[in-house]
Amino acid sequence: MSDTDLEVLLARIRAQMELDSETECEVLSELRAHLVEALAEARASGLDDQQALAQVAARFGVEQVGRELQEAHAGWGTADAVIAAGLPAVCALVLRWLAFAPDGTALGWPQLLNRPSFWVVALLMLFLPLVKFRRWRYAVAGWLIFWTLTVVYVTWPALRW
């Protein structure tokens, strides 16, 4: 069986998918490995190239596998972007309201900076996303910037509020 036949099979599966090109490429390269393995097994059982391809295509269910892969991976690209935009904002707001009274007035800064609870929460809010959300590296990068800005402004309160 030529590479072209395998590509045709993959193209049929790809036609069922509407994922971002990076995810699609990852999914298809993994699938390609499975298909090559299945084809080798089919040929080892005595089938010729065309029969092996037909058998593998029937076993995998080309259209169905495409739809299932689409269902399994759809939305993750958007989720990454939503998290990248939303997580740093949510964390920054939470940190902000730890430092300010609900009516917006600043708490006593010297007292606040001396409170271990502020630093415990601030550091926890920095390291928790770093450890927990490794997949969302852009979100964590954004959060790092906002964390730094918040702590800088807390340290020099005269600049604002």
Place this chain on the structure above:
Amino acid sequence: MKDLAVIETILRNRYHFFIEIRDGIGLREKMRAMLISSVIFFALYGAVLGSTHSLWQALSSAVKLPVLFLATLVVCSPTLYFFNVLFGSTQSLTQNVALILTAITVTSVLLLSFTPVVVFFLLTTGGYQFFKLLNVAICAVSGWMGVSFLSQGMRIVSAVGKEGTGARRNVVRLWTLLYAFVGSQMAWTLRPFIGAPSMKFELFRQLGGNFYSNILVSLGELLGFFVVR
């Protein structure tokens, strides 16, 4: 994740999405997904807006911003529906609402994408007028992109070659203006979203004045023509 998959389809494969709306396929699921996502995104953006003032303002804006867009949708959708029907559309009111909801979802996604920018300015600047105008500009750009999406959707949904296609296109253009006017007045009615630093927290302000004159006043103060007291 299914809700986000719907957003992904809107952004990546809008043609397919609009065709499904035209054919009435999975309308409820789509509308539910768009409604949930847009409410969450608007709420987050609203919370960021209100955070310049106080926690109460942040919470209030997180509720008011989704209400602003959804109330505008409810007020404006019958007009679009009846004018479209008048010029030969075969779409139902639900399909029209789904199309407008698509525009609102796109607006909410774009506002969410601007959230880190707004948080950055929130953390690094103290100018109320600047912050207000920045957010008006962001909302205007996002709203315009959303309405452009609606316009594209209307073109796809309106069957080509059928009677009144051109007239329906004009209806959408005029409706866009109406939507902008109603939206800005709704925003003015539901204000404050940011909250003036010199004022205490208020859930709603007294009626009076209008959105456009307020923006001109803010521009005047930002450019140094006068000081607002």
